[in-house]
Amino acid sequence: MAELTPLAMSVLALLNERPMHAYEMYQLLLSRHNNRIVKVRPGSLYHTVERLAGQQYVRAIGTERAGNRPERTTYEITPEGNDALTRRVETGLENFVYEYPVFPVVLSEAHNLEADDAVLRLRRRVDDLDKWLADVDQAIGLARGAGVPERYWMAADYVRGQISAERNWLATTIERIESKELEWLSRRTQ
Template identity: 75%
Template sequence: MAELTPLAISVLALLEEKPMHAYEMYQLLITRKNDRIVKVRPGSLYHTVERLAGQEYVRATGTERAGNRPERTTYEITPAGSDALIRRVERGLENYAYEYPTFPVLLSEAHNLKADDAVLRLRSRVDDLDTLLADVDATLGKATEVDVPEVYLIGGLFMRHQLAAERDWLATTIERIESKDLAWQPREKQ
């Protein structure tokens, strides 16, 4: 079987809570702000549910129509789906895997910019990170206020620490570029 994608993991985890239809899954992911940790679009979510059904990790339990809304099929997780979810979480927690984010590639090529341009753009990213951190802090604060157990927040806490570490590293790098501690030599055009 193919490795479960991040979206498939999220779908199976939602169905561990209770049976639901794909639109409800989408709404929960957005409401819980899980779209910050997994790329979710309605079309990709429906495709993922269909793929999981083909793998017999989920099964349809019924179809209903409310008013003039389209029919909605409710799904539940199967025992095989529960096992697949657990196995994927176990492997993912214990084994490091390169995820190939774009930002390190862009940093590796930042020398193609003039130092003042690079600093300007990095400062803009630091501002974006500060905004994201404030939003994550607000979300985590709201969850804490309504007594969401911390164990359900560890993904968000991890994300917050990653954002803060990136912001702090970038702020230090900006200082090093400006103080000339980090020699900036744009590549010569040939």
């Protein structure tokens, strides 16, 4: 059986809460800011639900139409889907898997830019990370303020820690490039 994707895990977790239709799942993922940790688009979500149904991890329990809206099929998680979700969460928590993000690759090739250009672009990234931190802090504050138990939003705190660590590392690296502690050869002199 294929490993559950992050979006499939999110769908199964939502259906573990209660039966719902795909559009409701999409709206709930957005309102909970889960789109910060899972790439979610309406088309990919519908495809994921169909795939999970084909694997018998979810099943349709009804179809309804409200006014001029399209028909919406409501799904529920099956016992097999619950088992698959549980197994995936268990193995995901205990087993480290390197996920090959793009940033380390571009960082390893940053020497192909002039130092001033690299610093400019790194500063822009720091600015973006500062915005992400503000957004995550706001989401955490809203969850705390609403009395949502931390176990439901602790991933946001984890993401905050990652973003903060990257931001601080980049700020230090920028300082090291500017102070010439980190040697940077000009492309013109290489």
